[in-house]
Amino acid sequence: MSALTATRRRRAGALLRDLVARPSGAIGVALVVAHALMALFSPWLVPYDYKAMEATITLAEPSAAHWLGTDHLGRDVLTRVMLGGREALVITGIATPVAMLWGGLAGIWLGLRGGWPDEVAMRLVDAFLALPGILPLLVLITVFGTGGEVLLPTLAFFFGIPVIRVARAAAHEVVARDFVAAARARGHAPLDIVRREILPNVTDTLLVEGAMRWSWMLLGFSALSFLGFGVAPPRPDWGLMISDARVYMSLAPWGVIAPVLALSTLIIGINLTADALAGALGLDRGRKAVI
Amino acid sequence: MSAAAPLIDIRKLCVGFRGRAGTILPVLHEVDLSVCRGESLGIVGESGSGKSTLALAAMGYLRPGLQKLAGAVLFDGQEMFDRPAAELARIRGGKLGLIPQNSGQALTPTLRIGAQIAEALRLHCDHDPATHRARACDLLEQVRLPEPEAILRRYPHELSGGQQQRVAIAMALAGEPDALLLDEPTTGLDVTTQAHILDLLRDLARARSMAMVYVSHDLGVIARVCDRVQVLYAGETVLTGPARAVLRAPAHPYTAALLAAIPRLGERTLPRALGGRPPGPDEPREGCAFAPRCALATGACRAARPDMAEAPDGQAARCLFPGAAPSRDAGHAAPACPADSPCVLRVVDLSVRHARPGWHMRLRGRVPPATVAGVTFDLRRGETLGLVGESGSGKSTILRALAGLLPPASGEIVPGDGTRLAGAVERRRPQDLRRIQMIFQNPDASLNPRHTIAEILAQPLRLYFGLTGQALAARAEELLATVRLGAECLDRRPGQLSGGEKQRVAVARALAADPEVVLCDEITSALDVSVQAAVLDLLNDLKARRGMAFVFVSHDLAVVRALSDRVAVLYQGRLCETGPAAAVHGAPSHPYTAALLGAALAPDPDHVPRLLAEDAVDPGPPARGCPFQRRCPVRRGAICETDTPPAREAAPGHLIRCHIPLHELCATAPG
Numbered sequence: 038m039s040a041l042t043a044t045r046r047r048r049a050g051a052l053l054r055d056l057v058a059r060p061s062g063a064i065g066v067a068l069v070v071a072h073a074l075m076a077l078f079s080p081w082l083v084p085y086d087y088k089a090m091e092a093t094i095t096l097a098e099p100s101a102a103h104w105l106g107t108d109h110l111g112r113d114v115l116t117r118v119m120l121g122g123r124e125a126l127v128i129t130g131i132a133t134p135v136a137m138l139w140g141g142l143a144g145i146w147l148g149l150r151g152g153w154p155d156e157v158a159m160r161l162v163d164a165f166l167a168l169p170g171i172l173p174l175l176v177l178i179t180v181f182g183t184g185g186e187v188l189l190p191t192l193a194f195f196f197g198i199p200v201i202r203v204a205r206a207a208a209h210e211v212v213a214r215d216f217v218a219a220a221r222a223r224g225h226a227p228l229d230i231v232r233r234e235i236l237p238n239v240t241d242t243l244l245v246e247g248a249m250r251w252s253w254m255l256l257g258f259s260a261l262s263f264l265g266f267g268v269a270p271p272r273p274d275w276g277l278m279i280s281d282a283r284v285y286m287s288l289a290p291w292g293v294i295a296p297v298l299a300l301s302t303l304i305i306g307i308n309l310t311a312d313a314l315a316g317a318l319g320l321d322r323g324r325k326a327v328i
Numbered sequence: 329m330s331a332a333a334p335l336i337d338i339r340k341l342c343v344g345f346r347g348r349a350g351t352i353l354p355v356l357h358e359v360d361l362s363v364c365r366g367e368s369l370g371i372v373g374e375s376g377s378g379k380s381t382l383a384l385a386a387m388g389y390l391r392p393g394l395q396k397l398a399g400a401v402l403f404d405g406q407e408m409f410d411r412p413a414a415e416l417a418r419i420r421g422g423k424l425g426l427i428p429q430n431s432g433q434a435l436t437p438t439l440r441i442g443a444q445i446a447e448a449l450r451l452h453c454d455h456d457p458a459t460h461r462a463r464a465c466d467l468l469e470q471v472r473l474p475e476p477e478a479i480l481r482r483y484p485h486e487l488s489g490g491q492q493q494r495v496a497i498a499m500a501l502a503g504e505p506d507a508l509l510l511d512e513p514t515t516g517l518d519v520t521t522q523a524h525i526l527d528l529l530r531d532l533a534r535a536r537s538m539a540m541v542y543v544s545h546d547l548g549v550i551a552r553v554c555d556r557v558q559v560l561y562a563g564e565t566v567l568t569g570p571a572r573a574v575l576r577a578p579a580h581p582y583t584a585a586l587l588a589a590i591p592r593l594g595e596r597t598l599p600r601a602l603g604g605r606p607p608g609p610d611e612p613r614e615g616c617a618f619a620p621r622c623a624l625a626t627g628a629c630r631a632a633r634p635d636m637a638e639a640p641d642g643q644a645a646r647c648l649f650p651g652a653a654p655s656r657d658a659g660h661a662a663p664a665c666p667a668d669s670p671c672v673l674r675v676v677d678l679s680v681r682h683a684r685p686g687w688h689m690r691l692r693g694r695v696p697p698a699t700v701a702g703v704t705f706d707l708r709r710g711e712t713l714g715l716v717g718e719s720g721s722g723k724s725t726i727l728r729a730l731a732g733l734l735p736p737a738s739g740e741i742v743p744g745d746g747t748r749l750a751g752a753v754e755r756r757r758p759q760d761l762r763r764i765q766m767i768f769q770n771p772d773a774s775l776n777p778r779h780t781i782a783e784i785l786a787q788p789l790r791l792y793f794g795l796t797g798q799a800l801a802a803r804a805e806e807l808l809a810t811v812r813l814g815a816e817c818l819d820r821r822p823g824q825l826s827g828g829e830k831q832r833v834a835v836a837r838a839l840a841a842d843p844e845v846v847l848c849d850e851i852t853s854a855l856d857v858s859v860q861a862a863v864l865d866l867l868n869d870l871k872a873r874r875g876m877a878f879v880f881v882s883h884d885l886a887v888v889r890a891l892s893d894r895v896a897v898l899y900q901g902r903l904c905e906t907g908p909a910a911a912v913h914g915a916p917s918h919p920y921t922a923a924l925l926g927a928a929l930a931p932d933p934d935h936v937p938r939l940l941a942e943d944a945v946d947p948g949p950p951a952r953g954c955p956f957q958r959r960c961p962v963r964r965g966a967i968c969e970t971d972t973p974p975a976r977e978a979a980p981g982h983l984i985r986c987h988i989p990l991h992e993l994c995a996t997a998p999g
Contacts, residue, residue, distance in 0.1 A: 215774035221753055222731040223788055223841070224761035233787065237778035 055317040062313025068306025072299075076123045085113040087120050087273050096289040106291045108282060117273035118295045122303065124268050125258045125275065128185055132193040133251040140197030141243050144204025145231055149212050159205070165198050171260055178266045188258070188267065196254050203246045207239040241318040248311035252304045259300055275300045333405065334362035335507050335539045336386050341399035343381055343390060344609070353609035355381055355394060357563045361541075365506065368533055368540035370554030370571065372547060372586075374856040375827070376606065378563040383509050383543045387424055388416050404506070422452040425500030429512040431492045435484040441495055442480030445502060452503035467498040472528055489719075490521035497528070507539040514549060518718035518883065523927040523937040526552045545856065547590060548929030551575050552937070559583050562606040562617045565636070569643030572933040579639030579650040582618045589861040590931050591886040596910065597661045598890050601865050602858035605826055616647070624649055663872040665711040665893045671744060672844045672877050673707040673730075673764075678739035680722070680729045680901075697949045698737055700725050700901035705894075707845060709744075710875040712867075714892030714909065716885055716924065722901030723881040724769075727847045730879065731766045732756055744844060762792045765838035766847040770854045771830035775822040781808070781833055782818040788840040807836040811866060828859030835866060846870075848880045852887060864891055885928050889913055894981070897921045899956050900949040907982030916993035918984050920956045954987065964988060 091111035105114035262276030282292030388408030468476035567580040639650035732753030768774035926938035
C-alpha cells in the first residue's frame with residue numbers, strides 16, 4: 038500500500054526532527070555524522086600517507102607540519118587517527134544489523150513459542166552472559182584467525198546473544214495481548230503474526246537496543262585490536278594505535294590521547310543518540326520500557 | 329437535607345491542565361458539591377466527565393499535571409488545599425477515608441492483612457498498640473467478614489475480590505472517618521458480591537452517620553446507596569437532586585438519555601443509544617456542553633452556557649428547559665430468531681482444561697476437575713445465545729475454546745456443514761476459520777496500536793478473500809459504513825478513536841470475514857452505557873439483516889436479556905440452566921440463576937436486590953456433585969455433594985440442572 042509507506046516515511050521524518058530537537062540527540066547525531074563523514078572522505082583529506090615513516094622525527098611533538106605529532110615510527114598521528122575508525126565502523130556497521138536481526142528474530146520466536154525451547158535457549162543465554170564478553174571472542178579468533186571475514190561473523194554472533202533476551206522480553210509482553218490472540222484466531226501463519234503484529238510493537242525497543250549494541254561492539258572491536266587480534270598493522274586502527282603508543286605515553290601522550298578521544302567521541306555520540314531515540318520513541322531506559 | 333453546615337463543601341471548583349500549546353484546558357468547570365453528615369451523595373458521569381478528579385479534589389489531592397485554578401474545597405469548614413502536608417496526611421485516611429476501585433492493588437501484597445490494618449490504626453488512632461489486634465478483629469466483623477482471626481493472618485492474594493474490598497473498607501473505618509469517598513468500589517466485582525458490599529456500605533454509613541461521596545458510572549448502584557445525586561457531564565454539574573427524583577423524572581435531558589440507555593432486567597427491549605460524544609477539554613465550548621447531542625437544543629442553548637435552574641421535585645438542572653426532557657420511552661425489541669433456521673454451530677459435551685495435568689498428578693489419581701465440563705448447546709442461524717455467569721464461571725474459556733485458542737480436552741465442536749472442527753486453530757481448515765470470528769472485551773488490547781484502521785481491516789480481507797488495492801480499500805470503507813463509522817477513520821490509529829469507536833472497528837474486523845458465528849467476549853463491559861447501547865443496537869441489526877449468529881458472553885443479566893434469544897447460565901464451568909431468554913428470566917429457576925437475578929441492580933430507587941447466595945468465591949469446581957453446592961441457599965443435603973444434578977425440562981428447550989423437583993423450584997424463584 039503506497040499510503041502506508043508514505044505514513045511510514047512521514048513517521049521517520051517526524052522521529053528525526055524529534056530526535057534532533059533534544060539536546061542529547063542533537064549532540065549525539067552531530068558526533069556520529071561527523072565520524073561517518075570523516076570515515077567516508079578521510080582518504081582524500083589526510084595530509085600524509087599513513088604508512089610513510091620518517092626515522093628522523095619519531096615521537097615528535099605537535100607542530101605546524103604534524104598537528105598531532107608523530108608516533109614511534111615517525112608516522113603522522115593525525116593521518117592515522119583520521120583513518121583509524123574506518124575498518125571499525127565498516128565491520129561493526131555491518132555486524133550490528135546482522136546481530137540485531139538474528140538475535141531479534143530468535144528472541145521474538147522464543148517469546149511467541151514459549152515452552153521448553155524457550156526455557157532451554159534462555160538458560161543457554163544466561164550461561165553465556167555469565168562469561169566475560171571478550172573471552173569467547175578470543176577463543177574463536179584463535180581458532181579461525183583474524184581478519185574481517187572472521188571478525189564480522191564472530192562479532193555478529195556474540196553480540197546477538199544479549200539481543201535475544203531483550204527481544205524476547207519485548208515480544209513476551211506483546212504476545213500476551215489480545216490482538217495477537219485475534220490474529221491467531223483468524224488463522225494467520227506464525228510468520229505473518231510476527232511480521233504484522235509483533236514486529237511493529239518491538240521495533241522501537243530493538244532500535245534503541247541496536248544503537249547501544251553498536252557502541253558496545255565498537256568497544257569490543259577496539260579491545261580486540263588493542264590485544265593484537267583485530268586490524269593487522271600497518272593499517273591504522275584506534276585500538277591498535279592506543280596499544281602501540283601507550284609504551285611511550287610519558288614521552289608522547291598525544292599518541293594515546295588522540296585515538297582515545299576519537300573512539301570516545303564516537304561512542305559517546307552513539308550513546309547520546311540512543312538515549313534521545315529512546316526518549317523520542319517514548320521508551321525511557323531509566324524507567325521500565327513501555328511499548 | 330439537614331440544616332447543619334456541610335462537612336465537605338466544594339465551591340465553584342475549577343481544575344485544569346496545561347495543554348501542548350501552553351493554554352490551560354479545563355477538566356472541572358465551576359463545580360459545586362456539598363455533603364452533610366449522615367448524607368450520601370452519588371456522583372454520576374461517563375468516563376472523562378471528571379467525577380474521579382472531583383472526588384480526589386475533595387481530599388485536597390489532584391493527579392500530577394492537574395492544577396487547581398479557582399474555587400474552594402472545604403472540609404469541616406477549612407480549605408483543604410491550604411493545609412500543610414502533615415495535616416493533610418492526618419486527615420486523609422483518618423477523618424476522610426477513601427475506598428478505591430481496585431483494592432487488590434491498593435493493598436500491599438507482601439504484608440498480612442493484620443499488619444496493614446494495624447498500620448492504619450497506628451497512624452490514625454491513639455489506641456494502645458496492645459489492643460490493635462482486637463480492634464482489627466472488631467473492624468473485620470463490622471464489614472461482615474467471617475472468621476476475622478483467620479483473615480488477619482492472610483495475604484491479600486489469598487482473599488477474593490469482594491473480601492479485599494471489605495478489608496479496604498475496614499481500613500478506611502480504622503480512622504473512624506466522618507466522611508468516606510468511594511471511587512467505583514464495586515465496579516470490578518460480581519453482581520452477588522456487589523449487592524452485599526452495597527448493603528454493607530449503606531448500613532455502615534447510617535450506623536456511624538458518616539457522609540458518603542459515591543462515585544460511579546452505574547446508576548443502579550447509585551439508586552441503591554445514595555440519597556442525593558449529582559450528574560457530571562464534560563466537567564460540569566448538569567443536574568443535582570434527590571436520588572428518587574433524578575432516577576424517576578430527571579430534569580436534564582442528558583440524564584434522561586443516560587437512563588434510557590440502560591438495559592432493564594424486566595424488559596425485552598433494546599436500550600436507546602445516545603449519539604455523539606461529550607466535548608473534550610481541548611474543544612472550544614459555547615453554550616450548553618450537551619447541546620450538540622440534545623434533542624431539545626435550540627439556538628439559545630448553543631449561544632450561552634445555561635445556569636443551574638430550579639426544577640421539579642427539588643432538582644436543579646443546568647438547562648434552559650428543565651424538566652422538559654421526555655420520560656423514558658420503550659426502546660424497540662430485538663428481532664427474534666425464526667424457529668426454522670438451520671443450525672450453524674453445535675457444541676457437544678465440551679470440556680476445557682487450562683493446564684494439562686502432569687504425569688505425577690495422573691499417577692496419584694489427583695487430576696483436578698476441568699475448568700469447563702459438559703457444555704452442550706446448539707446455535708442457529710440468526711440466533712443470539714447469551715452466556716451468563718460470574719467471574720471464573722468459564723464463559724470466556726468456552727469462547728476461547730470455540731475460537732481454537734484453547735484446544736478443548738474433550739467434546740465436539742461442529743459447524744453448520746456437519747464436519748467436526750479441529751480443536752487447535754492451527755489445524756482448522758481455512759473455510760472453518762472464516763466462519764467463526766471473535767470480538768474481544770477490550771478494544772485497546774485487541775487492536776494493534778501500531779496499525780491504522782485501514783491496515784487492521786485489511787488483514788482479514790487479505791487473508792480470507794485475497795483482496796488487494798482498490799477492491800480492498802472499497803471493502804474496508806464499506807465495512808466501516810456498516811458499523812456507522814466514516815471513511816475518514818481509515819487513516820487513523822486506534823489511539824485516536826474513542827472507546828466506542830474502537831469497539832466498532834473491532835466489530836467491523838470480525839464482519840470482514842463474513843462469518844456465520846461471532847463470539848462476543850464481554851464486548852460492552854469496557855464501554856459507557858450510552859456507547860454500549862449503540863454497540864448492542866449494531867449487533868442486533870447485523871443479526872436481523874445478515875442472519876449472523878452470536879454467542880454473547882456477559883456478566884450483565886440485563887444486557888443478555890435485551891439481546892439474546894436463548895440464555896445459558898454457567899457456574900464454575902458447568903451449565904446450570906439453559907433455555908429461551910424469557911423462560912430463564914422467569915420461574916422456575918435454578919437456585920444460582922435466582923441468586924444472580926435477585927442480586928442484579930436496576931436504576932430504580934424502589935428496586936431492592938434479594939441476597940440469596942453467599943458472596944464468597946469457591947477455590948475451584950468441586951470434584952463431584954452439583955457445582956453450586958457450596959453456595960446454594962436451598963441445598964438438599966448429601967445428594968448435592970455426591971450426584972451430578974439431572975437436567976430437567978421445565979418447558980420445551982428449557983433445561984434446569986438441579987436435584988430439587990421443578991414444582992418446588994417455582995416456590996423459591998422470583999415470580
